[in-house]
Amino acid sequence: MIPSLIYPGHGIISCRIPSTSTKPAFSTFAASYPLKFLSPRTHSPSLAAVYLLSYGGGLVSGDSITIDIECHPGVNLMLLTQGSTKVFKRRPRTVRSDAMKDMKDVKDVKQKRTEQRLNVKVYSNALIMQLPEPTTCFRGADYKQRQVFRLEDDTASAMILDWFTSGRMSRGERWEFMRYESGIDLLVGENMVFRDVVLLHDQHKNGHENELDLSSTKNMDVKTMLHPYECFATLLLYGPRVFPLAEDILGEFKKITLHKSSKLMGLLWSVSVIYRRETAGTEESMRGIVVKVAGTTTEMVRNFLNNVCLRGLDDLVGENLFARGI
Template sequence: MEDLKTGTVVVEKVMGKSTATRCFSKYPLKFILPRKVGSSQTDAVWIYALTYGGGIVSGDSISCEFTIGDGCTAVLTTQASTKVYKCVGSRCSVQIYEARIGIDALLVVIPDPVTCFSTAKYSQKQVFRIMSNSSLLIVDWITSGRHESGEKWDFTHYKSTNHIYLEGDEPLFLDTVLLEQGSTVTIAERVQDYQVLAMVIILGPKLKHVQTKVQEDVKNMMSEQLQLPATSLRRYSAPSTSHSLIKPSFLASCSPFGPQGSGVVIRIAAMTTESVYRFLQQQLASLEPLVGVLPYC
């Protein structure tokens, strides 16, 4: 791998406030930590991860570590979609994030989606080590590509792995999504009309109210989507001119995991990026008191 990029951020309590006590990044990876996001009463550190080239180049390897200390709150996000450029030869771009989340701490990972260019090869892995009362929210999503250039699911390889371990090395959530062009069936043929795939993980006591809202809203929304005609009102769908039953433009499911259902994973397939943004805006709005601003607004 070429152009190795590494980064480290440590968030700790300093005089009662969540503070980044260490922030290191190696060119062309860069972290931006604004001093103030939202109300002065908000106790959260925002971390923007970006690359100077505006995306991930073929063969890049990015490795980052984050430590969120006891009682702290941190938000990890991006300034725009993560662009993965065309593959040169057989070189795969790799991004690895590892995070440790302390007692009564909260980490919110809310990036914009990954957008892979034609022929791109990309693999990302995120590993989170939490305590029994840590809280964690992860949004992990990908679009079909550059629509304006006619690229839809034209990349060669995409792999996204999310592992959550409880108090050391006890597996709590292990998940991998793999999209790869087949010799007989392409990604586009398998995904069909859906242009966005997303996963949202919500875990921990500080996010229980978010879990409850999402589970109820997804249940109600999908009851409408799957039982009523296509002309019925849909909260997250683009209007349809058809008067027949058609494939829903937004699909979502919820599954609990962990001890006593302490976490929930939401999986989404949508025909437009905008519909996923709207869903995330509405479902994560109650995070504002914890993180300072409305996510994805």
């Protein structure tokens, strides 16, 4: 069950099929500042969609966002964003009492990082499609997000896209944020079937010497490690509803011929299969896939997602609103 009350930075969505209709409808649809939800009209009778937005076009330093979502039996729910999720620079908070008259009495208090959490419950025979635009962290941003998807049973399905860019490339910013952390948990019943965490930060930018530093082993900063790629994506497909898409992607991947080459490839991708054993002693069966993508441009990654990974989405739910955002 999702909470019945909302607090600042909190949103609640519950989507179900009413007893008097076959089209999904929202029984709960509420958000508080800085969150905002919009539900566009869909042409498909089996699809509901929500745009998850924030006032000001992005998340500012210290924002803490939590979104709780329920996708009830038989519902197809697509979650989208309008434009990339922008994360602004981490800034100190100025504290000054009314009694303070001298600027020397003003103190800067370190602000917490910007955080966002998505909690999704998917019931039997339902399909959740989390298809946002990429996250773009500005110079000096400090961002952490966690997405937790709980499938009620093996009949529930999920399509989860998590991708991010190097920053405001038009302004010459490439991997200049302070810290980026993003995690996905997928559970079926009480069993964890998938967990993925991406953590990028340079030790010299934030001074957190005891934290995991991806660049410390080779004495390289993030920009050097990831060059020349500017956009990375993780796409998770799990459950019977998305099995046809997963099979198509896996078929495309098997066509690739691996060979050594000195030529830089503009786009790299790989597929890993998620297996699960039905009962003790039985063979493991494919339940889903994880696609990892790296591209030298955001457009290249987007085109790959639309033309290879999601090209059958219209047949699946009647509309691909993610592709229409191009």
